[in-house]
Amino acid sequence: MKKKQSLLCCAVIAAAVLAAAPVRAQFAKAEDAVKYRQAVYTVMANHMGRLAAMAKGERPFDAAAAQASARVIETMSHLPWEAFPAGSTSKGLKAEPWADAADYKARADRLQGETAKLPAAAASLETLRPQLGATGAACKNCHDKYRNI
Amino acid sequence: MKKKQSLLCCAVIAAAVLAAAPVRAQFAKAEDAVKYRQAVYTVMANHMGRLAAMAKGERPFDAAAAQASARVIETMSHLPWEAFPAGSTSKGLKAEPWADAADYKARADRLQGETAKLPAAAASLETLRPQLGATGAACKNCHDKYRNI
Secondary structure, eight states, rough: HHHHHHHHHHHHHHHHHHHHHHHHHOOOOHHHHHHHHHHHHHHHHHHHHHHHHHHTTTOOOOOHHHHHHHHHHHHHTTTTTGGGTTOOOTTOOOSGGGGHHHHHHHHHHHHHHHHHHHHHHTTTTHHHHHHHHHHHOOOOOOOHHHHHO | HHHHHHHHHHHHHHHHHHHHHHHHHHHHSHHHHHHHHHHHHHHHHHHHHHHHHHHHHSOOOOOHHHHHHHHHHHHHOOOOSGOOOOOOOOOTSOOOOGGGGHHHHHHHHHHHHHHHHHHHTTTTTHHHHHHHHHHHHHHHHHHHHHOOO
């Protein structure tokens, strides 16, 4: 029994170390992770705003600019997920992404699935509009649970 | 003479409007441009740091991770230049990028030339090291004139 407990304890520690390793490797402190993920979202939101302005007709449609923004959004959509180490709370978080890794990953995967289609869709206004909507819905799907805006 | 002055005046105004248009189109306020460009540099610096850690042997070399970081850096290197509208001073700026557009563009072009080679170079540690050095030198070339760090 003692041995079993000891093994279990080792497994728990090993799992915790493995889970923490990628975060520790990229970010020296939790504040660094917060700063990085907020920067990623700032860039992503700016380019979502550019596409939205074209989709709504507030700005003339420009396929090259739209596709460039779409590629930035796709790139950004892969970055923030490693930047939520346990305990890295920040203003606006209403749930802890690190508390349910499977749920959190499912929401990240959905976003990445939609952003992957965005550069091709951004070639015309007719295809941009629905794909921007689907991407925005994937953003919202995560914000609904994790973010106070 | 009066007509000539008036025409000249119109031309100056038109040039100013045209020059300001791309900035106004992307950023409602100068503070938005500052926030955006600082976010871009935060993401870029983070990934330069990841590559530097591998190049210096502080972290094991991982070709896939290195190439992913290199692609992020390349993408980021195209973004900040439109985000320096005239008068958008911020902490750390020691010269005004908008005051000498040709000089500033030459420095941006040099960086983009180097970051374009980074994803392929990041396939091995032997090719990553010199290309990361060249990229860092291109960063420094701009910081030397425009940034207090």
